[in-house]
Amino acid sequence: MPIKVPDSLPAKEILNNENIFVMDESTAFHQDIRPLRIAILNLMPTKETTETQLLRLIGNTPLQVEIVLLHPKTHTSKNTSHEHLESFYKTFDDIKDQYYDGLVITGAPVEHLNFEDVNYWEELKDIMDWSRRQVTSTFHICWASQAGLYHHYGVPKYELDKKIFGVFPHTTEKQNVNLLRGFDEMFFVPQSRHTEVRREDIENIGDLEILSESEESGVYIVASKDGRQIFVSGHSEYDPLSLKYEYDRDKAKGLEIDLPKNYFPGDNPEKLPYSTWRSHANLLFSNWLNYYVYQQTPYDLGAGI
Ligand SMILES: CC(=O)SCCNC(=O)CCNC(=O)[C@H](O)C(C)(C)COP(=O)(O)OP(=O)(O)OC[C@H]1O[C@@H](n2cnc3c(N)ncnc32)[C@H](O)[C@@H]1OP(=O)(O)O
Numbered sequence: 179m180p181i182k183v184p185d186s187l188p189a190k191e192i193l194n195n196e197n198i199f200v201m202d203e204s205t206a207f208h209q210d211i212r213p214l215r216i217a218i219l220n221l222m223p224t225k226e227t228t229e230t231q232l233l234r235l236i237g238n239t240p241l242q243v244e245i246v247l248l249h250p251k252t253h254t255s256k257n258t259s260h261e262h263l264e265s266f267y268k269t270f271d272d273i274k275d276q277y278y279d280g281l282v283i284t285g286a287p288v289e290h291l292n293f294e295d296v297n298y299w300e301e302l303k304d305i306m307d308w309s310r311r312q313v314t315s316t317f318h319i320c321w322a323s324q325a326g327l328y329h330h331y332g333v334p335k336y337e338l339d340k341k342i343f344g345v346f347p348h349t350t351e352k353q354n355v356n357l358l359r360g361f362d363e364m365f366f367v368p369q370s371r372h373t374e375v376r377r378e379d380i381e382n383i384g385d386l387e388i389l390s391e392s393e394e395s396g397v398y399i400v401a402s403k404d405g406r407q408i409f410v411s412g413h414s415e416y417d418p419l420s421l422k423y424e425y426d427r428d429k430a431k432g433l434e435i436d437l438p439k440n441y442f443p444g445d446n447p448e449k450l451p452y453s454t455w456r457s458h459a460n461l462l463f464s465n466w467l468n469y470y471v472y473q474q475t476p477y478d479l480g481a482g483i
């Protein structure tokens with residue numbers, strides 16, 4: 179079964195070439211099954227790259243999934259063209275009366291700012307409040323996970339002395355948690371952050387559970403006990419070369435940046451990096467879609483969230 183995306187979205191051709199069946203709006207879904215409606219609030223400056231990465235993971239499912247891409251209307255994008263946003267994106271105003279099975283909120287390179295100084299903060303707060311009422315489960319990535327933990331639970335973020343940058347081993351001690359089903363005892367996840375949230379600020383909040391951590395890179399997955407809010411600090415969706423792109427970009431700018439850890443063979447940036455996290459990424463997203471979205475959402479969406 180396929181995912182359906184806006185007509186002519188560039189990611190469609192890339193994913194079809196990878197044998198992921200992506201439909202456009204003119205093609206009909208199987209009529210007897212209600213497709214899952216997933217919104218992606220894309221806050222990344224590199225929107226096309228992120229669309230492709232997320233659709234690749236969300237499309238790896240036997241479920242029918244209809245995608246709506248959202249961007250914040252209170253922010254003028256510097257790095258994504260107006261035409262791209264006009265052609266493929268909606269804003270919160272267009273969908274706020276509707277109910278959704280799932281929402282993904284991406285990272286954003288605004289972590290040095292106070293949340294209140296992010297120019298779409300008021301809109302993002304409205305979207306996060308709406309998600310509590312009208313979305314079955316919301317998956318927050320990187321900066322969005324910090325933003326969600328802060329907005330919903332008052333959890334602060336802290337500046338790190340040094341950027342956490344690389345692919346780090348992660349573990350979990352939890353048993354029988356559906357989001358973690360099938361996880362290896364230890365698995366790798368890309369992290370690329372200047373800030374963190376801390377265990378001690380989260381563990382006393384009764385509604386939250388820390389599901390996975392890394393000795394080196396800290397808290398990874400936090401979830402509300404009802405599974406409706408998932409906060410993920412890493413970038414499992416990243417492509418094999420995403421960290422290389424960030425490393426080369428920062429080097430070219432003359433910034434002080436260490437090599438991403440556990441990434442280049444022999445720490446040689448001339449060599450093609452290892453990608454060691456893609457099976458984890460696929461499992462994380464398919465567990466979320468299956469157990470937290472599909473198995474929880476009401477058939478008559480809106481009648482019972
Ligand atoms: C912590 C995480 O969530 S990780 C996710 C972030 N990682 C990435 O974005 C990786 C890819 N990004 C990049 O490579 C870089 O951000 C680039 C090359 C695209 C742009 O870098 P720079 O030129 O240094 O920064 P630039 O001035 O364009 O600002 C970056 C973004 O922050 C936005 N921004 C800056 N200040 C603010 C603000 N006060 N409020 C809201 N957004 C802001 C910019 O508008 C831009 O986003 P946009 O393209 O959606 O408009």
Ligand SMILES: N[C@@H](CCO)C(=O)O
Pocket residue numbers: 286287288289370371372424
């Ligand atoms: N992942 C980000 C961190 C900045 O927020 C980058 O290096 O682009």
